[in-house]
Amino acid sequence: MEVETENKYLEPLFQDGSLYQNELKCDISEKISDILTTITVFGSVSIETSQPAIIYKSKKKIQAQILSAIPHHPKSIDTISISLRSKLPFPAISQSSFRGFTVSPSGFIVLSDTSQRLGIMNSCGTYDFIKKGLNSYNDITFVDDITVAASTINAIEIINLDSKLTERVISFHGICYGIRYYNGKLLCSVISKGIQMIQLSNGQITDLVKQREPENWSYLAIHDDKVYQTTSNYFVRCYTMKGEMLWEHILQQSKGVARGITVDNNGIVYIAKYNGNSIALLSPDGQRCRHLQISDTKKPWGLHFNAITNSMTVGCVNGTIELYDISYSH
Missing domain, CATH: 2.120.10.30 (TolB, C-terminal domain)
Structure with missing residues (x-):
């Protein structure tokens, strides 16, 4: 029961991306020396999303993916x-x-x-x-x-x-x-x-x-x-x-x-x-x-x-x- 309870708590966190890691990156302009003349901004700040450090596998989800991957072939009146x-x-x-x-x-x-x-x-x-x-x-x-x-x-x-x-x-x-x-x-x-x-x-x-x-x-x-x-x-x-x-x-x-x-x-x-x-x-x-x-x-x-x-x-x-x-x- 404890494992099932924890699973119910963790699965929504992975589905909405709450556990994804966010890295702060700062790109500095190469023309910093011209700050008094041509540079109007020091750089840019952005957030990049990468995969979580923890790997979560859902057995049900894997099974569902396997089932949905089976192609459907149209049937013919000649094969009935x-x-x-x-x-x-x-x-x-x-x-x-x-x-x-x-x-x-x-x-x-x-x-x-x-x-x-x-x-x-x-x-x-x-x-x-x-x-x-x-x-x-x-x-x-x-x-x-x-x-x-x-x-x-x-x-x-x-x-x-x-x-x-x-x-x-x-x-x-x-x-x-x-x-x-x-x-x-x-x-x-x-x-x-x-x-x-x-x-x-x-x-x-x-x-x-x-x-x-x-x-x-x-x-x-x-x-x-x-x-x-x-x-x-x-x-x-x-x-x-x-x-x-x-x-x-x-x-x-x-x-x-x-x-x-x-x-x-x-x-x-x-x-x-x-x-x-x-x-x-x-x-x-x-x-x-x-x-x-x-x-x-x-x-x-x-x-x-x-x-x-x-x-x-x-x-x-x-x-x-x-x-x-x-x-x-x-």
């Missing part, structure tokens, strides 16, 4: 492979009734179906029913550790997972499908309107991107202050938080229609290809595309990338939740 880790069956779900889901950093999955049910599942597959809504919940997003927002017809419900009660209903005109939380706001993909932004503090609704074309099953992802959207079955678009479109990619129709979307730490975009049993990968600039066929997956619908575990959760229409590990080759 995925492997199935586990499958979790969604209890009592009928064919084609899966709708949407969201995953917490700790791995809890909140999911909905066309039977208007909302439930929560842990990594072991244990399911707990939360509530039944007046309408089907199309998509879900975490607002905080115990609160989710669920999109539905003409409204968004804010639901407390602990109490299993709806705390608030935000009404608006239009059917919202994809929904994502971002810095105190909800971004929603609304049919025939586009991407709308809702301030949770006051319920104010504004248009981020005006669109006439968004149809059913248009989903959103947010990464690095950018908004990604699947729409009209084959279009993938990327926008800034000011609503400016950065790029657009049109997927191959033969590979299946686009549904859920997520983005990994490298900015690589993943799209669930319903009816194609595959995952489309887009480069961060949206220019290149690659498809990963997943034979075990039946009609993938929703996707979620977990940045902590570097894994992806896939929600399938046939009622299974599949967890895949993502790896990058050199």
Whole structure:
């Protein structure tokens, strides 16, 4: 304890330069003999700073420097492979009734179906029913550790997972499908309107991107202050938080229609290809595309990338939740 106390006292002194040595130097003019004629000053005084006489080494600081020195190499869609880790069956779900889901950093999955049910599942597959809504919940997003927002017809419900009660209903005109939380706001993909932004503090609704074309099953992802959207079955678009479109990619129709979307730490975009049993990968600039066929997956619908575990959760229409590990080759 005494060593730790002394360390806490010494470290700030080295950081602010208190222990640096100051030497006083005096330079005398060579023309001192002409003092009565040409010399106006005797010389100059300055302070020079040199390294302290005591050497202080911080183990933590050295470790931090080593970690920060590791270069980051951008990943490519060509180097990605995925492997199935586990499958979790969604209890009592009928064919084609899966709708949407969201995953917490700790791995809890909140999911909905066309039977208007909302439930929560842990990594072991244990399911707990939360509530039944007046309408089907199309998509879900975490607002905080115990609160989710669920999109539905003409409204968004804010639901407390602990109490299993709806705390608030935000009404608006239009059917919202994809929904994502971002810095105190909800971004929603609304049919025939586009991407709308809702301030949770006051319920104010504004248009981020005006669109006439968004149809059913248009989903959103947010990464690095950018908004990604699947729409009209084959279009993938990327926008800034000011609503400016950065790029657009049109997927191959033969590979299946686009549904859920997520983005990994490298900015690589993943799209669930319903009816194609595959995952489309887009480069961060949206220019290149690659498809990963997943034979075990039946009609993938929703996707979620977990940045902590570097894994992806896939929600399938046939009622299974599949967890895949993502790896990058050199």
